[in-house]
Amino acid sequence: MAINWFKYSAPTTFYGLAGKLIPYFAWPAAILFAIGIYIGFFVAPTDATQSEAYRIIFLHVPASILSMFIYLIMAGYAALGLIFNTRLSSMMAQALAPTGALFAFVSLWSGALWGKPMWGAWWVWDARLTSELILLFLYLGYIALHASIEDTRRADKASALLAIVGSVNVPIIYFSVKWWNTLHQGATIKMSGTSMHIAMQQAMFAVMAACWLYAIAVALARVRGIILEREANTQWVNDLPEVKQMNGEHS
Amino acid sequence: MKKMSLFGLLGLVVRRDLLLAMRRRADVLTTLIFFVMVVSLFPLGVGPEMDMLRKMAPGVVWVAALLASMLSLPRMFSADYADGTLEQMMLAPQSLSVLVLGKIVAHWMLSGLPLALIAPVLGLQFDMSAPALGTLVLALLLGTPVLSMIGAIGAALTLGLRGGGVLVSLLVLPLCIPVLIFGAGAVEAVTSGMSAASNLSFLGAFMLFALVFTPFVASQALRISME
Numbered sequence: 001m002a003i004n005w006f007k008y009s010a011p012t013t014f015y016g017l018a019g020k021l022i023p024y025f026a027w028p029a030a031i032l033f034a035i036g037i038y039i040g041f042f043v044a045p046t047d048a049t050q051s052e053a054y055r056i057i058f059l060h061v062p063a064s065i066l067s068m069f070i071y072l073i074m075a076g077y078a079a080l081g082l083i084f085n086t087r088l089s090s091m092m093a094q095a096l097a098p099t100g101a102l103f104a105f106v107s108l109w110s111g112a113l114w115g116k117p118m119w120g121a122w123w124v125w126d127a128r129l130t131s132e133l134i135l136l137f138l139y140l141g142y143i144a145l146h147a148s149i150e151d152t153r154r155a156d157k158a159s160a161l162l163a164i165v166g167s168v169n170v171p172i173i174y175f176s177v178k179w180w181n182t183l184h185q186g187a188t189i190k191m192s193g194t195s196m197h198i199a200m201q202q203a204m205f206a207v208m209a210a211c212w213l214y215a216i217a218v219a220l221a222r223v224r225g226i227i228l229e230r231e232a233n234t235q236w237v238n239d240l241p242e243v244k245q246m247n248g249e250h251s
Numbered sequence: 252m253k254k255m256s257l258f259g260l261l262g263l264v265v266r267r268d269l270l271l272a273m274r275r276r277a278d279v280l281t282t283l284i285f286f287v288m289v290v291s292l293f294p295l296g297v298g299p300e301m302d303m304l305r306k307m308a309p310g311v312v313w314v315a316a317l318l319a320s321m322l323s324l325p326r327m328f329s330a331d332y333a334d335g336t337l338e339q340m341m342l343a344p345q346s347l348s349v350l351v352l353g354k355i356v357a358h359w360m361l362s363g364l365p366l367a368l369i370a371p372v373l374g375l376q377f378d379m380s381a382p383a384l385g386t387l388v389l390a391l392l393l394g395t396p397v398l399s400m401i402g403a404i405g406a407a408l409t410l411g412l413r414g415g416g417v418l419v420s421l422l423v424l425p426l427c428i429p430v431l432i433f434g435a436g437a438v439e440a441v442t443s444g445m446s447a448a449s450n451l452s453f454l455g456a457f458m459l460f461a462l463v464f465t466p467f468v469a470s471q472a473l474r475i476s477m478e
Binding site: 134137138140141144145148149154157158161162165166168169172173176177179180 | 409
C-alpha cells in the first residue's frame with residue numbers, strides 16, 4: 001500500500017492531525033515531569049559535595065540541551081521552508097522559536113540559581129553560560145525579525161535565512177567563547193557527574209523526556225494557532241466546528 | 252554593451268558608492284565622531300586610573316568600533332532601495348553577489364577603514380604601548396571587513412522595515428562576537444607579552460570565510476526583501 005507521506009504537509013490536514021496528537025504529548029509530559037520532580041526532590045540522595053543545591057540540574061540540564069537542540073530543529077525547518085517552499089515547515093520554525101527561547105531563558109535562570117550557592121555569584125563569565133546567553137540573543141533576533149515583517153512570506157524567508165546563518169555561526173561562537181574563557185580565567189568548577197546515582201539518572205531522564213514532549217506539544221499547539229491566523233480568510237477554516245461556534249457567539 | 256570583467260564591475264560599484272558618499276560627507280563623519288565619542292566616554296564612566304584604562308583599551312575600542320559600524324549599516328542599501336537603483340541591479344545580467352561585494356567593500360572603506368586609521372590616536376588616550384597600537388590597527392583592518400560583511404546580511408534582511416536600524420543591530424551583534432573576542436584578544440596578547448599571531452590568524456580566517464559566503468547570502472537576502 002502506498003502511503004502519501006506528503007498528505008500532512010498541507011496545513012489543512014495537519015491542523016486536524018496536530019489537534020489529535022497534542023494530548024498524546026501533553027499528558028505524558030505532565031506525568032513524566034511530576035515523576036521526575038518527585039524522584040529528584042524526594043528519592044535522589046543528597047549530593048556529597050553540593051548538598052541540596054544540585055537538585056536544580058534536573059531542570060537545568062534538560063532545558064540547556066533542548067534550547068540548543070530546538071535551535072537546530074528550527075533552522076532545519078526554516079531551511080526546508082526556504083528550499084522547498086513548504087508553508088508548513090516555515091510555520092513549524094516560527095512555532096518552535098518561542099519554546100527554544102524559553103528553554104534558553106530557563107537554563108540561564110536555573111544556572112544562576114545554582115551558581116549563587118556553588119560559585120558564590122549569580123553570574124560567572126563561564127564559556128557555557130556565555131554561549132547560552134548568546135543563543136538566547138539569537139532566538140530573540142529571530143523572533144524580532146519575524147515579528148517586524150508584516151508580509152508573512154517575506155518574514156518566513158528572511159528569518160529562515162537568519163536561522164541558517166545563525167546555525168553556521170553557533171559552533172564558531174561556541175569555540176570562540178570557550179577559547180576566550182580559558183585565556184581570561186582558570187577553569188571554573190566542573191561537574192564531575194560520571195558516577196551518577198541511579199535515582200538521579202532516573203529523575204534526569206524523566207524530566208528530559210517530559211521537556212521533549214512538552215516542547216512538541218507546545219509547538220503543535222502554536223502551529224495550530226499560526227495556521228488559523230494565516231488561513232483565516234479561507235473556506236476550510238470558516239467551516240471548522242470551533243470557528244463556527246465562535247462566530248455564532250459573536251454574531 | 253561591452254563585456255565587463257568581474258574586477259572591473261567590482262571597481263565600478265565601489266567607485267560609484269564612494270562617489271555618492273563623498274557627495275554626502277557628513278554621513279561618514281558622523282560615524283567616525285560617534286566612534287571617537289563612545290571611546291572617550293569610557294574613562295569618564297570608569298575613572299581616570301591609567302592602569303585600568305590600559306587594560307580596558309582594546310575591549311573599549313573594539314566595542315565602540317562594533318557599535319559604530321552597526322550605526323552605518325542601514326545606509327548600505329537604503330538609498331539604492333529608495334530610488335530604485337537596487338531593483339535595476341537585481342535585473343542586471345551581472346552576478347548580484349559581485350555587486351553586493353562591491354557595496355560591502357565600499358561600506359568598509361567608509362566605516363571600517365577610517366575607524367582603523369583613527370584608532371591609534373584613541374589608543375594613546377588610553378596610554379597603549381606602540382606594539383599594542385600596531386596590533387590594534389592590524390586587528391581592526393582584519394576584523395572590520397567581517398563586520399561589514401555580516402552586517403550586509405542584516406542590512407539586506409531588514410531593508411525597508413520600520414525600526415530597521417535597531418533591528419539590524421539585534422540581528423548582527425551576536426553574530427559578530429567571535430570577531431570581538433579575537434580582535435580584542437590580539438591586542439591583549441601583545442600587552443601581556445605573548446604573540447598575537449594566533450588571534451590574527453583567526454581574524455584572517457573569519458575574513459576569508461565571510462568573503463566566500465556572505466556576498467551570496469546577502470544577495471539572497473536582498474532577493475527575499477525585494478520580491
